[in-house]
Amino acid sequence: MKQNRLLTVAIPTYNRRKQIQQQVRAILPQLTDEVELMIIDNHSPYDIKALFSLEELSKMKIVVNAVNIGMSANYARCLEYPDTQWVWTLSDDDMVLPNAVNTVLNAVKEYPNAISICLNSLSDFETNKYTDFLAKMHSHVNYSMHFWMSVCVYNLSYLRSYLYCGFNELTTMIAPFITVLKYLEIKGEGQCLMLCRQIIKDTEKNTSWEKTDFLIRVSFVYDIFRNDRKKMLRTLFYGCTELNLCLLYEGLKQVHISPKNALYILRLIMFKYGIVNVIRFFPSLYFRILISLIFPKISRYVKLLTRK
Structure with a gap:
């Protein structure tokens, strides 16, 4: 039931029929009563609901923007619309592993007080203070992993009141990461994790961003x-x-x-x-x-x- 849902899988998309169909059909069999699937369509030039069967549509929520608000704003809305405690932001073209949803669920249950969890990492680490988190960002690998959309999970019970920080900086294209940084800067502390648990398939793909x-x-x-x-x-x-x-x-x-x-x-x-x-x-x-x-x-x- 909806009140028991802990996690939203939020997929921002625009004008990519094949990719969104493949991603949704990879996620649907993995859903449980604790997980909601949400697609945020950035006013694609077609009816996105027509891509799916009635049965598939009954298992997800689709939000269609009235106008194209740009990639960065659509990405940031993945943290705005969910009413669950946690949100996993997922690109439509980073294909998930068969056990990805379960892996994410286990992580958020294991670390219920974390403000962000980054998976697919090469190693595990935990920080609890702003200064310690900044020290880990010395590594450009750690830094870049925190705005790879598809491996990041955010605890909205902590971050929801700070989303304005990310929306203020949409130009950066990494608004959710800015939200985490600003939360840590203001509070001085907060649990952040990188976990060596794979949820995304290894593929050599060209990025869609310029x-x-x-x-x-x-x-x-x-x-x-x-x-x-x-x-x-x-x-x-x-x-x-x-x-x-x-x-x-x-x-x-x-x-x-x-x-x-x-x-x-x-x-x-x-x-x-x-x-x-x-x-x-x-x-x-x-x-x-x-x-x-x-x-x-x-x-x-x-x-x-x-x-x-």
Whole structure:
């Protein structure tokens, strides 16, 4: 019954018939009386309900936005609409494992007082204070896992009153993570976990988001937490900068980011993190990006040599 439901699986989607059908049909057999499935459709150019049978529709809730509100806002609404204690945000194209719902349920029951749980991790760790959580964000892997939509579970009984923090920063494209950070900043404490429990299949897929836009928008993290810059320099900002530089370098190599945009992003990162800090902490990444920008022929030659 609805009053017994503990968890909502919230899937934001837009104009992806095949993906949402596959994901929903992977989730439906895993549902229990404790779990609700919710789809938040961002005003797709078709009737999303027509993709499913009446029996399937009876087992889920579909919310259709009156207009297209953008990807970031639709993602953030995954934390707004559920009335359960917990919400698992799930992308329509990160295919779940057959026992994923049960794995998430077990995690939230095991850690009922956590404010966020991140699964699919390479290792387990727990933090209970804001400063300890920031220290873990020194790793760009830990940092990036916290805004991989499909592995994050949020305790709305703690976070619901702080959702405005994420909505204020929709431009970053990582509003739920900003909500967690702001909760910890305000409260000073809160249990956060990363667990080595797999819920998403390993696949090599191209991301649907535009990397240039992401790298520009996520740089607002430096501005949001600018008053704690000294504390952030070797923690959150360090992980953020390392991830941004890695994505920038990969984007250049794979021609997903143009040299013109890459130069703009590099200058943005150096301005916000500091020129000296970028060169001091990430000399290898910095100079590899420079080589890719200034000496493209040398860069191609180096790539050929590394293949041999």
